[in-house]
């Protein structure tokens with residue numbers, strides 16, 4: 001049995017640490033106050049079928065297991081599916097999306113989300129998808145680790161390293177690049193949705209993910225850049241305009257927060273477990289950290305167990 005030092009308290013580090021602790025391994029988690037995790041800005045959608053529009057089959061296959069994992073580990077996993085809609089001028093986008101994905105049914109959006117009644121003729125409903133509040137989920141994973149006696153600190157690692165530093169490990173990982181995502185948190189007393197609603201658009205697709213207390217995460221841009229500056233005016237205008245198309249009452253919502261995070265991605269946009277120079281690297285979650293990190297963490301544990309047999 002080894003003593004492990006997991007670097008990073010984003011979703012990858014915390015899922016890896018949780019899986020190690022459950023496997024009975026001894027570990028510590030090294031955190032850094034210097035960098036806010038990309039995970040902090042995530043929408044928290046667990047949407048394997050929708051992601052299948054652009055992601056390989058393995059994402060769809062593995063992603064279908066993640067809602068169960070999250071439900072077993074944190075509270076607040078909402079399993080109400082995803083609704084995908086398009087403005088009338090982009091209705092062909094819906095047909096294209098339907099062809100590229102499975103696990104959906106055609107619906108009249110107002111049947112699924114009352115607020116959309118009369119404004120969108122057709123939509124795609126993915127009933128088995130789920131969502132969670134990423135910040136709560138990360139907090140609860142950390143709390144459970146502390147309660148299990150795992151030290152989480154900013155000191156020097158003393159064990160065998162499992163590096164889960166996301167984009168901050170790029171200098172060690174050839175090919176790892178940043179994909180910037182910009183987002184907003186809105187608050188509305190009037191608008192209520194029970195599930196993520198995705199609005200298709202040829203250039204600016206967006207989604208609205210409901211959170212507790214009338215809050216919504218509105219996201220997200222996909223920019224090939226490692227720019228960590230605040231959200232751009234263009235991104236804010238495009239996202240808010242899409243939100244207005246989705247529900248005009250959102251014009252009266254309050255902007256509570258804006259932010260941008262860097263998704264760590266390899267050239268094929270798939271996560272990898274690499275072993276180099278005596279260190280395990282678990283990275284490349286791209287836009288699927290919440291969807292895939294639990295499964296990749298389990299794969300890592302299996303790999304470690306096989307190696308120590």
Ligand SMILES: Cc1cc2nc3c(=O)[nH]c(=O)nc-3n(C[C@H](O)[C@H](O)[C@H](O)COP(=O)(O)OP(=O)(O)OC[C@H]3O[C@@H](n4cnc5c(N)ncnc54)[C@H](O)[C@@H]3O)c2cc1C
Nearest residue numbers: 008009010011012037038039043044045166181289290291
């Ligand atoms: C706007 C946006 C929306 C998204 N929406 C979704 C979604 O709906 N569903 C989904 O599945 N995914 C989503 N993602 C993707 C997801 O957020 C990422 O895949 C995920 O956050 C990557 O997690 P990570 O733990 O690998 O990296 P990070 O979350 O970036 O964590 C890296 C950690 O390493 C730490 N660190 C850095 N340097 C050191 C050091 N020297 N020592 C110790 N620790 C260090 C950092 O502080 C941080 O805690 C979204 C991303 C963005 C930006």
